[in-house]
Amino acid sequence: MTGTIRKDVLILGAGMAGLTCALALPEELDILLVSKIPIPTGSTYLAQGGLAAALSEDDSFQLHLRDTIIAGGGLVDEEAAIDIIKSGPRLVNQLSQWGAVLEGAYGSGKGGMEGGHSIRRVLHHKDRTGRLISEVLCERCKGKKNISILQPAFAVNLLTASREMPELVENATDRCLGAHILHDGRISTVLAGETVIATGGAGKVYRYTSNQDSATGDGIAMACRAGLPIRNMEFYQFHPTCLFHPDKRNFLITEALRGEGARLLNLEGQRFMENYDPERMELAPRDVVARAIDSEMKRLGNDHVLLDATHLGREKLEESFPEVTEGVTSVGIIPWLEPIPVVPAAHYCIGGIDASTDGSTAMNGLRAIGEASCTGFHGANRLGSNSLLEAGVMGLKAADSIPDTVLKPDIFSARDWTYGRAEPLKENVLVDYAWAALRNVMWDYVSIVRSDRKLHRALRIIDVLADEIEEDYWSLIPTVELLELRNICTVSRAIVRSALRRRESRGLHYTLDCPGQKQLPRDTILKIQL
Numbered sequence: 001m002t003g004t005i006r007k008d009v010l011i012l013g014a015g016m017a018g019l020t021c022a023l024a025l026p027e028e029l030d031i032l033l034v035s036k037i038p039i040p041t042g043s044t045y046l047a048q049g050g051l052a053a054a055l056s057e058d059d060s061f062q063l064h065l066r067d068t069i070i071a072g073g074g075l076v077d078e079e080a081a082i083d084i085i086k087s088g089p090r091l092v093n094q095l096s097q098w099g100a101v102l103e104g105a106y107g108s109g110k111g112g113m114e115g116g117h118s119i120r121r122v123l124h125h126k127d128r129t130g131r132l133i134s135e136v137l138c139e140r141c142k143g144k145k146n147i148s149i150l151q152p153a154f155a156v157n158l159l160t161a162s163r164e165m166p167e168l169v170e171n172a173t174d175r176c177l178g179a180h181i182l183h184d185g186r187i188s189t190v191l192a193g194e195t196v197i198a199t200g201g202a203g204k205v206y207r208y209t210s211n212q213d214s215a216t217g218d219g220i221a222m223a224c225r226a227g228l229p230i231r232n233m234e235f236y237q238f239h240p241t242c243l244f245h246p247d248k249r250n251f252l253i254t255e256a257l258r259g260e261g262a263r264l265l266n267l268e269g270q271r272f273m274e275n276y277d278p279e280r281m282e283l284a285p286r287d288v289v290a291r292a293i294d295s296e297m298k299r300l301g302n303d304h305v306l307l308d309a310t311h312l313g314r315e316k317l318e319e320s321f322p323e324v325t326e327g328v329t330s331v332g333i334i335p336w337l338e339p340i341p342v343v344p345a346a347h348y349c350i351g352g353i354d355a356s357t358d359g360s361t362a363m364n365g366l367r368a369i370g371e372a373s374c375t376g377f378h379g380a381n382r383l384g385s386n387s388l389l390e391a392g393v394m395g396l397k398a399a400d401s402i403p404d405t406v407l408k409p410d411i412f413s414a415r416d417w418t419y420g421r422a423e424p425l426k427e428n429v430l431v432d433y434a435w436a437a438l439r440n441v442m443w444d445y446v447s448i449v450r451s452d453r454k455l456h457r458a459l460r461i462i463d464v465l466a467d468e469i470e471e472d473y474w475s476l477i478p479t480v481e482l483l484e485l486r487n488i489c490t491v492s493r494a495i496v497r498s499a500l501r502r503r504e505s506r507g508l509h510y511t512l513d514c515p516g517q518k519q520l521p522r523d524t525i526l527k528i529q530l
């Protein structure tokens, strides 16, 4: 790819949201789908549990809405939630038509169970749901003439009218013109009538995460730098059960196992959830379970707890949970004979770019969909398996509305990237140190249980690192590692600043200094101009 590229639609990210959007757009539109890692991969690919949708006869959209609201700690945007949940059946039909047929669809009674759901409604493909969806949708995209796929390619920054073509700013509303894309060692200018951010979450801001290395919040950071409002970043979801093993750090142990009766035990063998949520036990919403595990580990001075799924037996585990069974046996744990050591780890970014359910944002020509966005659907804590639902529905809804707003990019122009006096990085330790420092400070000071003291300390450290990273950004030839570091720094700052603003404990934000809930402005909206 050389020089300036012009496309009708530029989609950044090839997970559930980006792929769904690309496939649902009309074939007359010329689309560039950019993935920073070779597809199929990413958080969608790793999704084990499934996709929540109210399809069985004994379920209803009202019941799914009620469960979403309860899990969301009073902060769910009901309008967004109704819209997304009601669109679930359309998404499931569309996926089936594309070839991704999920178990539990159409009332077959095989829907999975997860925490916070009052009924079996998690559609799945054993415990490899995301893998099936990613593989099927990627293959379809590869077969479409109007979709070009650029991979591995990294979106560096958004191009905006306020910087490049001020005459296109309408009534003080900026317009996105595309992005600078790093591919094959050079940075190209991609101009697009509509740009869609579908870059996923940012688990890599924390030392321990269930996410792949690519989850560095690139889209959120880019939008932040372009002056877009970023919403509710204080709510970072920690999945209660990731494998605790030195050789397999980011391996998820699906919540669906708890849905089938797996029990959490502390290292004294006690089923401790009875002390934290005696009614819902292991199937309480994730914020409750993750906090309970954190508290037990601190109380007993242990670095993990246990998940006992031995009651399921070898046949059931191998048949219904092949991903988990293969994953844990590969490191010598036999799940039908012994409990699995687990710890909570950063899993899902609830906050993100403030967006409507069709992805529209405060900037013309820019949409944000899936985990990179925040519609308010998840409130202060996400109900398991609502994320694939939201990502897919937003992809479809964005594709419905883009043809009405897309401009032909022929009229756009933007400056090409200039390297100036930038030099190659000679001392890798500069970047490596900052990566480790950021992820450690976020884990130690800004994870499951917070306090003002820890948050203020974290912010001071992050501010120092941010200055150094900016200095490197302007003086060194950009590499993916450096650009990702800059992005996790921006996202970390947004999480800490949002956490400091929320003077209460709610959902995933728990602080020792304000332990109760308060009547506050509903959302935390940040605009950070860097």
Ligand code: SIN
Binding pocket: 047, 048, 049, 050, 253, 254, 255, 256, 348, 383, 384, 385, 386, 387
């Ligand atoms: C899981 O399988 O436990 C993860 C599902 C999700 O995060 O929604």
